[in-house]
Structure formats: C-alpha cells, structure tokens
Amino acid sequence: MKVTLTIAGSDSSGGAGIQADLKTMCMNGVYGESVITALTAQNTTGVRAVLDSTPAFLEAQLDAVFEDIYPDAVKIGMVSQSALIHVIATKLQYYHPKNIVLDPVMVATSGAKLISDEAIHTLKEELIPLANLITPNIPEAEVLSHMKITSSKDMLKAAKKIYDTYGCAVLCKGGHQLNDANDLLYINNTYQWFYGKRIPNNNTHGTGCTLSSAIAANLAKGFTIQESIQRAKDYLSLALSAMLDLGAGSGPMMHNVNLKGIYSEEADNE
Numbered sequence: 030m031k032v033t034l035t036i037a038g039s040d041s042s043g044g045a046g047i048q049a050d051l052k053t054m055c056m057n058g059v060y061g062e063s064v065i066t067a068l069t070a071q072n073t074t075g076v077r078a079v080l081d082s083t084p085a086f087l088e089a090q091l092d093a094v095f096e097d098i099y100p101d102a103v104k105i106g107m108v109s110q111s112a113l114i115h116v117i118a119t120k121l122q123y124y125h126p127k128n129i130v131l132d133p134v135m136v137a138t139s140g141a142k143l144i145s146d147e148a149i150h151t152l153k154e155e156l157i158p159l160a161n162l163i164t165p166n167i168p169e170a171e172v173l174s175h176m177k178i179t180s181s182k183d184m185l186k187a188a189k190k191i192y193d194t195y196g197c198a199v200l201c202k203g204g205h206q207l208n209d210a211n212d213l214l215y216i217n218n219t220y221q222w223f224y225g226k227r228i229p230n231n232n233t234h235g236t237g238c239t240l241s242s243a244i245a246a247n248l249a250k251g252f253t254i255q256e257s258i259q260r261a262k263d264y265l266s267l268a269l270s271a272m273l274d275l276g277a278g279s280g281p282m283m284h285n286v287n288l289k290g291i292y293s294e295e296a297d298n299e
C-alpha cells in the first residue's frame with residue numbers, strides 16, 4: 030500500500046484542509062497520514078477562528094510519522110506562521126521524501142486570510158524551493174509572480190516567472206477564471222494545458238485541497254506529474270459533478286463517488 034502524508038490545517042466543516050485531503054487520499058487508493066498545522070473553526074460561510082499548532086508539537090507530529098510509516102508523497106496545505114514553515118522545511122530536508130506537492134494556501138474562498146505576510150516570505154524562501162510541484166490558484170500565482178493575471182497568456186507568463194525563480198514545477202489553477210477551468214503546468218522549461226469544462230456548481234469549498242491531495246496520491250502510486258494532474262482533475266470533476274449541496278455558503282464536494290471508468294490504467298509499481 031502506498032502512503033501519502035498531508036501537512037495542513039483542520040477544517041471543522043470537513044470540506045477543505047486535512048479532512049478533504051484524507052477523503053481524497055482514501056478514494057485515490059493510498060493510505061493517508063496527517064500532520065496538523067492548525068485548527069480552524071470554519072464552515073461553508075467563513076473561518077471564525079484559527080488556533081495554530083506550536084512549532085514543538087508540529088515537530089513531534091512530523092517525527093512520529095516519518096520515523097514509523099514513511100510516506101511515498103507529501104502534500105502541504107495551510108501553514109499560517111513562519112516558525113511552522115521553518116519546522117516543516119527543516120524536517121523535509123532531514124527526511125527527504127521523494128514527492129512534495131505544495132498548495133500555497135493564502136486565502137479561503139470565503140475571503141479569510143490563512144497566512145501572515147511574514148509567512149508568505151518564509152514560504153518563498155524556505156518551502157517552495159523544496160517542492161517538486163506547487164499548485165497556486167490565480168490570486169496566489171499573482172502574489173508569487175508579482176504580476177496581475179487577467180488572461181491565459183498572463184497565466185503562462187506568471188507560471189514561467191515562478192518556475193524560473195524557484196525551480197519547481199508550477200501548476201497554475203484556473204478555477205478563478207470566468208468561463209473555463211483550465212490549469213497550466215510549467216515544467217522543464219515547457220508548458221502543458223490541462224483543459225477542464227467549468228461545472229455549474231458553486232459548492233467549490235476545498236477544490237484546491239482536493240486537487241493537490243489527489244496529485245500527491247497519484248505521485249505516490251508511481252504516476253508522472255502529468256499523469257497525476259490529469260487523474261486528479263478527473264477525480265475533482267467527478268466530485269464536483271455529484272452536485273452535493275450542503276451549508277449556507279460555498280459547500281463541500283462529494284467524495285464518495287463511483288470511480289469506475291474514470292481511471293483507465295494503474296501505475297506499474299502499485
């Protein structure tokens with residue numbers, strides 16, 4: 030059994046963060062482990078409070094999982110403070126996992142800021158350079174590239190800028206576009222579009238968490254980055270298409286979907 034670790038915040042409503050990650054990993058056929066960076070008191074209408082882990086407790090969680098059940102891939106989500114980012118970077122350099130997918134979570138759909146300005150600086154300096162793939166949405170890509178993104182051309186320019194600066198592959202997610210849901214991968218000095226039909230569902234809480242966890246799960250199973258992105262996008266589209274409608278705000282997606290037929294082949298080393 031392949032193992033995937035999520036290092037992220039808890040979402041009490043179950044739609045994003047650790048809860049979305051573990052559901053996604055389970056559905057994508059890997060064993061999921063979790064290291065919790067923060068507790069959030071959150072529902073579909075917003076984030077009411079955040080309680081960060083201490084650096085020492087975060088360190089204890091990371092040692093506990095890496096010393097016993099070593100993950101084949103790691104996904105990193107919400108980390109709001111510099112000291113916590115520093116702990117994660119130090120431990121990843123020490124344990125050296127093969128696949129690191131970083132979702133540079135900055136702002137929730139509901140508008141709540143999930144990272145301090147100082148921590149954005151530490152993320153850029155210490156964590157992004159360790160990642161194999163980062164998955165910014167358009168507002169996050171704007172922060173990382175220091176440019177405004179209003180078109181597909183801008184997405185390409187920003188993704189190349191981020192790739193040139195940090196040296197990791199970049200998947201610029203297009204969920205915040207009006208008409209399409211096209212994501213752009215910049216890797217090895219070249220790019221590839223992953224086209225997606227926009228599903229008319231406003232319940233998109235946790236789409237970014239789900240996509241990055243599904244990518245990590247598929248990397249753990251031995252798929253290439255490109256294959257893992259396509260599989261993750263197929264999984265996400267299916268979960269969105271189930272049209273679950275819970276809560277008064279932007280609700281969560283349905284994870285217990287029937288995957289038969291969407292995954293045509295399995296990786297060699299499963």
Ligand SMILES: Nc1ncnc2c1ncn2[C@@H]1O[C@H](COP(=O)(O)OP(=O)(O)O)[C@@H](O)[C@H]1O
Pocket residue numbers: 165166167202203204205210211212225226227228229230233235236237238240262265266269
């Ligand atoms: N309505 C939608 N229909 C289909 N795919 C979507 C929709 N909204 C978002 N996505 C996809 O969900 C993933 C997450 O994208 P995005 O919403 O941009 O990230 P985030 O949740 O981090 O803000 C991307 O693959 C994006 O293309």
Ligand SMILES: Cc1ncc(COP(=O)(O)OP(=O)(O)O)c(N)n1
Pocket residue numbers: 037038039040045046047069071106107134136137138139143233234235236237238239
């Ligand atoms: C605890 C926690 N982590 C991350 C997010 C942001 O999740 P994301 O998948 O980007 O989805 P939206 O919040 O944008 O729907 C979160 N809200 N909570």
